[in-house]
Amino acid sequence: xxxxxxxxxxxxxxxxxxxxxxxxxxxxxxxxxxxxxxxxxxxxxxxxxxxxxxxxxxxxxxxxxxxxxxxxxxxxxxxxxxxxxxxxxxxxxxxxxxxxxxxxxxxxxxxxxxxxxxxxxxxxxxxxxxxxxxxxxxxxxxxxxxxxxxxxxxxxxxxxxxxxxxxxxxxxxxxxxxxxxxxxxxxxxxxxxxxxxxxxxxxxxxxxxxxxxxxxxxxxxxxxxxxxxxxxxxxxxxxxxxxxxxxxxxxxxxxxxxxxxxxxxxxxxxxxxxxxxxxxxxxxxxxxxxxxxxxxxxxxxxxxxxxxxxxxxxxxxxxxxxxxxxxxxxxxxxxxxxxxxxxxxxxxxxxxxxxxxxxxxxxxxxxxxxxxxxxxxxxxxxxxxxxxxxxxxxxxxxxxxxxxxxxxxxxxxxxxxxxxxxxxxxxxxxxxxxxxxxxxxxxxxxxxxxxxxxxxxxxxxxxxxxxxxxxxxxxxxxxxxxxxxxxxxxxxxxxxxxxxxxxxxxxxxxxxxxxxxxxxxxxxxxxxxxxxxxxxxxxxxxx
RNA sequence: GCCGAUAUAGCUCAGCUGGUCUAGAGCGGCGGAUUCAUAACCCGCAGGUCCCUGGUUCGAGUCCAGGUAUCGGCACCA
Numbered sequence: 148x149x150x151x152x153x154x155x156x157x158x159x160x161x162x163x164x165x166x167x168x169x170x171x172x173x174x175x176x177x178x179x180x181x182x183x184x185x186x187x188x189x190x191x192x193x194x195x196x197x198x199x200x201x202x203x204x205x206x207x208x209x210x211x212x213x214x215x216x217x218x219x220x221x222x223x224x225x226x227x228x229x230x231x232x233x234x235x236x237x238x239x240x241x242x243x244x245x246x247x248x249x250x251x252x253x254x255x256x257x258x259x260x261x262x263x264x265x266x267x268x269x270x271x272x273x274x275x276x277x278x279x280x281x282x283x284x285x286x287x288x289x290x291x292x293x294x295x296x297x298x299x300x301x302x303x304x305x306x307x308x309x310x311x312x313x314x315x316x317x318x319x320x321x322x323x324x325x326x327x328x329x330x331x332x333x334x335x336x337x338x339x340x341x342x343x344x345x346x347x348x349x350x351x352x353x354x355x356x357x358x359x360x361x362x363x364x365x366x367x368x369x370x371x372x373x374x375x376x377x378x379x380x381x382x383x384x385x386x387x388x389x390x391x392x393x394x395x396x397x398x399x400x401x402x403x404x405x406x407x408x409x410x411x412x413x414x415x416x417x418x419x420x421x422x423x424x425x426x427x428x429x430x431x432x433x434x435x436x437x438x439x440x441x442x443x444x445x446x447x448x449x450x451x452x453x454x455x456x457x458x459x460x461x462x463x464x465x466x467x468x469x470x471x472x473x474x475x476x477x478x479x480x481x482x483x484x485x486x487x488x489x490x491x492x493x494x495x496x497x498x499x500x501x502x503x504x505x506x507x508x509x510x511x512x513x514x515x516x517x518x519x520x521x522x523x524x525x526x527x528x529x530x531x532x533x534x535x536x537x538x539x540x541x542x543x544x545x546x547x548x549x550x551x552x553x554x555x556x557x558x559x560x561x562x563x564x565x566x567x568x569x570x571x572x573x574x575x576x577x578x579x580x581x582x583x584x585x586x587x588x589x590x591x592x593x594x595x596x597x598x599x600x601x602x603x604x605x606x607x608x609x610x611x612x613x614x615x616x617x618x619x620x621x622x623x624x625x626x627x628x629x630x631x632x633x634x635x636x637x638x639x640x641x642x643x644x645x646x647x648x649x650x651x652x653x654x655x656x657x658x659x660x661x662x663x664x665x666x667x668x669x670x671x672x673x674x675x676x677x678x679x680x681x682x683x684x685x686x687x688x689x690x
Numbered sequence: 691g692c693c694g695a696u697a698u699a700g701c702u703c704a705g706c707u708g709g710u711c712u713a714g715a716g717c718g719g720c721g722g723a724u725u726c727a728u729a730a731c732c733c734g735c736a737g738g739u740c741c742c743u744g745g746u747u748c749g750a751g752u753c754c755a756g757g758u759a760u761c762g763g764c765a766c767c768a
Contacts, residue, residue, distance in 0.1 A: 164768055166768075167768090201768075203768095204767090204768060205767095205768090206767080206768065207768095273766095275766095284766070337694080337695060337696095337762080338762095338763090340693095340694065340695080340763095341693085341694065341695090341762075341763050341764090342763090344693050344694060344763075344764090345693080345763070345764065347693085348692090348693085348764085353766075354766070375766090376767095376768060377766095377768075380768080418762085418763090419767095419768090420768085421763085422763090422764090423768095453762090494702080499695075499696090499761095499762075500695095500696080500761075500762085501761085501762095502702090503702090505701095508701080508702085508717090511701095511717060511718070512717080514728095514730095515716085515717060515718090516717095518728060518730080519728075519730055519731075520730095520731095522728065522730095523727060523728055523730050523731065524727085524731080525727095526726090526727050526728060526730090527726050527727035527728090527730085527731075528726085528727085529727095530726060530727060531726050531727085534726075535726090579716090586731095589727095589730095589731050589732070590731085590732065592726070592727090592731075592732085593724080593731065593732040593733085594732085596724090596726090597726070598725070598726040598727095599725095599726090601726085671727095671728050672728090673728080674728065675728050675729090675730075
């Protein structure tokens, strides 16, 4: 069967701000995008999965100064923390872009030149009430509320600043119309409504350069201005592909196909940065198109997930209850990386409401889904094959059905369901579909009782048939769950004679397990966890 | 303040355009059966004022109004 050319699939996380320490929020976004990327690769797509770090801005400049190091040193140091975090959670990103890299900076400058020339970026003076203590502008309304007094009690001053502005007003209606016409562009729906609501207000142009600090990309031709971090940051999605100007970035065109009309472009983000991705970003692309770059088009989906809270409480700096890297590491060590990924992916805040990271819930889900669910099913099936067939995979004698069970049909439907769910970015749903297949195997064993049939030598052919149905179904379940639990899934596949490094879209059809293959039992994939045990200890050295 | 959303079993949630909802799933809990398996799995059990009040309708978790509660977005902070 000739394989059709692989459809590209481009998926991104936000680039993470290096002034922060990595925490569960970053890890969650990364894991979700990673799971989608892994699934789409299995489904036969030509996937490009991008993440990286956002390294410019006043905060970085200040933090570095306060520590007596250069901003670049600070960025280097913290970018390493994010790379470490990617390793913890098992991210399979194809590239890691940093906004201080020349390939990025050169292309951003190219965008600036283009849009300054087209007139959508223009120089103007901004006048407003400035709080000299806080070093920030306050809006006219806020100023009035505070009686024109700064935080430190001194009066606010009327300050003027020269800025480049982006003519957002020109694109305001077009962006709104685009979002209205493309319901899948901003997801989930509740977030889309928020954006549309705000787009019904009056539009304003937005400043896109700063002059009060220097750690940023200089505006070409007017170097006392540095590019506002958000413009800088958003463009990473294109610069990593060399889409703006491959030559200037010393890149080639080999990644350009990831962002054209033939495959989806999906941005996974947290809800706090929705506005930039849902409005500023498409407007920016429209501006580039108006400036002649008609080859560039809008992304297909911006998916804004909500936040994790911890044991019912919001995570905050003042409470100091962030689930930081040390805690994440502790969970990985106590339960396994797969366990963490499974919990985050199936219980996470993909919808519009926040989700709770509660330890007791974590253990419940771990036991129910992984230990008692897939792990136990894998264990009982491999054990019976070892016990009754000396570890040699039996065959189903050409009949993959048994009474009401039509396994090619059952698994085929579930594969289709999971694929559809994943395409809709319903990651939790897709994973549950895989788990459901494993549950069906448990039910099947209880229905057909191969362990009873095995007591009579004449029953062995039937036992073999049943067990083949079981391993084969579990193979498919393992592949469907692989995006969440790659380690255990690959371990299981290896035990049943499947090479996990050579999976392809054809792996998702009935009949992958070879009769006669050596099957091993091995240790339990997910040992049952003690519900009453306290949460894992976090070593004090963690930062 | 402005705009928006949600309120359903102990927990997390499904219930689209009103009538197989005398209200469902998963988890937890309880009981039973079973032994291939990780005290696992399988089967059965949940009697919840569907937030409150009023309204529309032959008929409302499902529509409308008001109320209450919770939450989110809007602050040039990336």
